[in-house]
Amino acid sequence: MALYSIIIPVYKSSDSLKIIVSELSKMQTELGYKFEIIFVNDSPFFLETVNMLGNLRIGNDNVKIVTFRKNQGQHIATLAGINIALGDFIITMDDDLQHPVSELPKLIEGIQTSNAEGVFAIPNYRNRKHSFWRSVASYLLKKSDSIFLEKPKGLILSSYRIMTKDLAQATLNSYNAMPAVSSLMVNASNNLINVKVKHTSREFGETNYTFSKLLSLALNGILYYSSLPLRILGIVGIIGFLGSMLFIISIIFRKLAVGIDFPGYASTVTLISFFGGLNLFAFGIIGEYLLRIIKEQQKPNLKDLIK
Known part of the structure; x- marks a missing residue:
């Protein structure tokens, strides 16, 4: 029984x-x-x-x-x-x-x-x-x-x-x-x-x-x-970095093509965008490492995987 x-x-x-x-x-x-x-x-x-x-x-x-x-x-x-x-x-x-x-x-x-x-x-x-x-x-x-x-x-x-x-x-x-x-x-x-x-x-x-x-x-x-919040952080970081790179390219193109009226504008905006994007990218990488640390801590006992 x-x-x-x-x-x-x-x-x-x-x-x-x-x-x-x-x-x-x-x-x-x-x-x-x-x-x-x-x-x-x-x-x-x-x-x-x-x-x-x-x-x-x-x-x-x-x-x-x-x-x-x-x-x-x-x-x-x-x-x-x-x-x-x-x-x-x-x-x-x-x-x-x-x-x-x-x-x-x-x-x-x-x-x-x-x-x-x-x-x-x-x-x-x-x-x-x-x-x-x-x-x-x-x-x-x-x-x-x-x-x-x-x-x-x-x-x-x-x-x-x-x-x-x-x-x-x-x-x-x-x-x-x-x-x-x-x-x-x-x-x-x-x-x-x-x-x-x-x-x-x-x-x-x-x-x-x-x-x-x-x-x-x-x-x-x-x-x-759930690892979803860290996944979102990583994706946002990478997207932010890529977006900042595109913005930098557009600023450089505008500078070369039509010029910019304000002295120092292109270099200032480019540096801010670059380091801002780099920070977002770094957050994304850190998020991925944290995710793997969490997964390592939560790894199951192999015996528990078998019914």
Whole structure:
């Protein structure tokens, strides 16, 4: 029987955790799944969370608790859970019940009945329960992912997902200082799909993903997982250099053909254009070198390239 490791980053939550464990235990009994539940406590000094996690561990042999020394963020917490997971499949979900436990079988069915290495749950947008500004920021994040990440066309990323053990390991092997788990998955594999699930209103606590944090996440995704900005810089630099050379030729031609009324104009403009173009060309070359340095740092483990 396959073991499913369910990783739940926890930040200042308590009552919702008890409901999650109760529903997962019921699902194990009724549907015959085998779960390993890993809570990663990202709020170590919030006593309600600490006490609740301690209580949940009593009598639940399949519950594991990981506690950080200080707040590290959802993505680091997720990776820490993946690092100790023993399951054949890794599931990640939030701690606020906006990812309904009852929808979990859809994720499991999605990865079992397809050849996919990862499945992202996406809400039925008519039932999506987010604030207006959160929805706007999420839309911008989705658009930046579409432009800058080399992901399968139409794929929508989310934190409610399931992946194979191999893909989870590949994700671990390539994480950086400011990781985004979904982006790491996309970097490791294109064999990813979506399934639609219900999305419920937040019953406990408040979201930590403000408009500014989501925009920051989008910026990190662009800078860490895409070489497109450096490519653009390189192209602009080379085009600028070629343009300045053409301008210099036109100034020289004008000087020789019809003359220029202002003494020193031709030499001044020529020098400014030359060195300006040279700077742009240098920026382009530097961009290409930076791109190669980044690619070298991100080179994959050869074992992770093999399914």
